[in-house]
Amino acid sequence: MYVGNLSRDVTEALILELFGQIGPCKSCKMIVDTAGHDPYCFVEFYEHRHATATIAAMNGRKILGKEVKVNWATTPTSQKKDTSSHFHVFVGDLSPEITTDDIKAAFAPFGKISDCRVVKDMATGKSKGYGFVSFFNKWDAENAIQQMGGQWLGGRQIRTNWATRKPAPKTTNETSNSKQLSFDEVVNQSSPSNCTVYCGGVTTGLTEQTMRQTFSPFGQIMEIRVFPDKGYSFVRFNSHEAAAHAIVSVNGTSIEGYVVKCYWGKETTDMVSPIQQQNTVSFAAQPYSQWGQWYSNTAAQQIGQYVPNGWQVPSYGVYGQTWDQQGYNHLHAGAGWTGVGAVSNGGMVEPGQGVNGTVLTNQAGMSAAGYHTH
Template sequence: MASGLEQSNDLSNDCKSLYVGNLDPRVTNEVLQQIFTSVNGDEVLSVKIIIDKNYTHGGLNYGFVEYGNHRAAEIALQALNGRKVMDSEIRVNWAFAGSNSHKEDTSNHYHIFVGDLSPEVNDTNLAKAFSAFSSLSDARVMWDTNSGKSRGYGFVAFREKADAEQAISTMNGEWLGNRQIRVNWANQKGVNANQNNDNMNNQNAQPLTYETVANQSSYYNTTVYVGNFPPNTTQDDLIPLFQQYGYIVNIRVQADRGYAFIKFDTHENATSAIVALNGIMIKGRPAKCSWGKDKGPEPYYQNAAPPPY
């Protein structure tokens, strides 16, 4: 089998859509379309900006731009990533499966965590590194929405468990860019799920429901408290577990005290993490997940109605 670092990237070769982050609020759909059309003259098929309504990304929006062909999108990515638009450096990356109608549901696929990524590694590079495994379905590097820089880790999904297992055993310790990467399971499903269930049964705990947890804290709270883990626990142990439920904005670990605070991008994602991971075993101990504390919204937003759950 050829090395995953040498294979061509079939996954991104068909991609025609781009993710655009760090957008100044003054940038409209029309302005964004003009910017991306001006790069190479190719017609932009669609543009959609997602407004940061709850100020979860510091008021900076993000969006998606779709071209008619892969080459046009690639030229735009190379030309515009890091370009300053209205006082903000935009971040441009591949948006695999550019439209929701064509997006493959990977929720039941097998996900692995890839750490120690070099700053220059993007979604395309990550997919290329693992493309030797035929059931590869997704590859994403996690980015800091404020700085536009890589957070140094990502996730890769496979349709077949055997490919995920082989990717872990083959790629762990391989060089990608100028660093040796760390590869492991992104979560403990199928590894210690029975152990987690036994733990919950021993505690005679009732399963948490999404509605109950969501209503336990204000809609603007996106911070999860995680406690009862051993003092040798690091953020590298926590990130693979929690990242699968949404984008992690910030993580603060007090390892000597056995707890951490993990801030998600939305209240909904934080709720999902609490429901799914309360009681999960972390290095032999059942984790306790509940709401942390967030500052209230800015005065401008205080009279805004909470979004529906």
């Protein structure tokens, strides 16, 4: 673990004594900067669970009058390595047990790898379900994308595509003060049946394609609803876990130059008959407690208004898309998945499913991008 912003009076013995209360420590190495910067140290635990616990227990705690910073340490090789001119491959839909060594071994036959990593949640240390592989040679990267897309790695078929660099976000008070969410915190904020994400804050340039590029790396998207005049959208995934990963990764990041906030969307069947409940879903943002605001039920006179295909929209009005009023199965299919994504971890962004992803199409007995009709 990295422990920074230390007082110059802090010693290795003191760090071992304090951190040893969480779990047995293997070693502690103090780094003193002769240039006048604050010292820092690295603490190694015998067990991963004890290292994980130190972030919650010690980060921000005062030691000899200074609030220390505790986080996962990076390896010296990753700090020195410059791979900006190399060719980066995004690898998505990874099983939770897949490690960096696993994807490196899987992609090694395609050429010399300059860097490889599975992206992890900084708070929990768990995999976010995607990673990156960098090649020295562009042809090797192209070959890996074509050959590895759809292949089984662990218990899942992986997705591959080009990765792009994440643009540096604008420095604002909002970004510096935004709370870092953890997967465990978010996944338990809503019921397991909720797969809808609210994303707000993009006042101009908000499109369905932008949302699809941003959120598609985190799982299969079933439905996207965009409200450009309001500056927010709803993205529905095929699983609760995928939606939770999206909230954790996208919340507080920059989209089209705007810092966005992501919450759980609230799926409800209120105010509809039992027959309509089988075909009706309405979206309303369900924010976290720290924001203290709601984005729904603001216009009582709109209660009871329904789009002819069965979608209930009590607060946001009729969606700005074409709907066929003759029946559920005539809903126009969404646009194909294209492009690359705009959000990731560690300076990378995960792309959309333009190469190996599949487009959800309406099938017999289905409508509204996956909802059963009767």
